[in-house]
Amino acid sequence: MSAISADPAGQSSVVERIAAPHSGPVPFSVEFFPPRSEAEEARLWHAVRVFERMNPAFVSLTYGAGGSTRDRTVRIAGELATSTTLTTVAHLTAVNHSVDELRGLVGAYADKGITNLLALRGDPPGDPMGEWIAHPEGVRYATELVELIGSLGDFHTGVASFPEGHHRAPNLAADTGNLVRKLRAGAEYSVTQMFFDVEDFLRLRDRVVAADPEQGAKPLIPGIMPITSLQSVRRMVELSGSVLPAATADRLAAAAGDGPEEDRAAVRAVGIDLCTEMAERLIAEGVPCLHFCSLNFARATSEVLERLGVDTRGALAPA
């Protein structure tokens, strides 16, 4: 298979970036999603510029279910890579794509100088818990996507990991085995699904190290988020098949109050406290990087970063 040549001025790898100097106690990264309207796009670029001043190790851009927003996603990932100073990771999913189309997508990213890709299987569009149907000429599991990307050129690939186990894995041992397979296939690091119980993350790290010390030495990057709405986090957690720990849910529910509308300001304040506490514990546990799911907003994550001691000067303009 012929190699795709990435832009020679291609970006540093995620592993290089998290080893580079940073201003706070630990490197951090930020996840964005492709905007669906002009107003959302303006909000995204505002957040991007705010975070850019804080020197994140990298930023990542998710890939819409089934490739429905493919052109916009590739355009925005390209603009992140070429119009900012940010190392950009493009998420890539296998849903509804043939191998030829996946190859074309990798090539489209390479044309924009993007050499960092997050290889994912993706969920069925519409219902993440629905039946997963492979494209007849596509790939079935993320491992195959890691191998495909590896066969196409000099890319740096990451994969997903799941502190609570993936919802389709029969048990945690099978889930760990799958992560190790993806790392052995060539992935250089993994980013976890968002979680709210640090113990789940630490147990995953222990399982990977026990299963394969060489793969366990690769960066396992925790995905976290400051909660700003109890209603939205409940929905997010339900969609991803994960659980909000009882103590976290109780603190948020107490802040939300029992009025007809949740007290957003109080929930936000508790959400920022909770995220800061988790981040401090993860830093004490020696994580290589903190990955923030920003939902394209800058302010709440900036507040957490500021409390952690990251240099956020000039970053708190209204989002």
Ligand SMILES: Cc1cc2nc3c(=O)[nH]c(=O)nc-3n(C[C@H](O)[C@H](O)[C@H](O)COP(=O)(O)OP(=O)(O)OC[C@H]3O[C@@H](n4cnc5c(N)ncnc54)[C@H](O)[C@@H]3O)c2cc1C
């Ligand atoms: C950090 C992060 C970013 C994400 N970004 C996106 C995004 O941008 N767009 C999007 O649509 N989704 C995204 N997702 C969601 C992700 O696509 C789903 O969670 C998906 O269900 C699993 O993807 P995966 O790459 O882990 O799949 P895989 O690693 O392929 O695993 C899927 C399931 O198959 C099982 N399995 C794997 N190999 C085998 C085998 N050989 N035999 C039997 N069973 C096997 C696994 O145990 C697991 O249960 C993201 C998830 C994370 C954690």
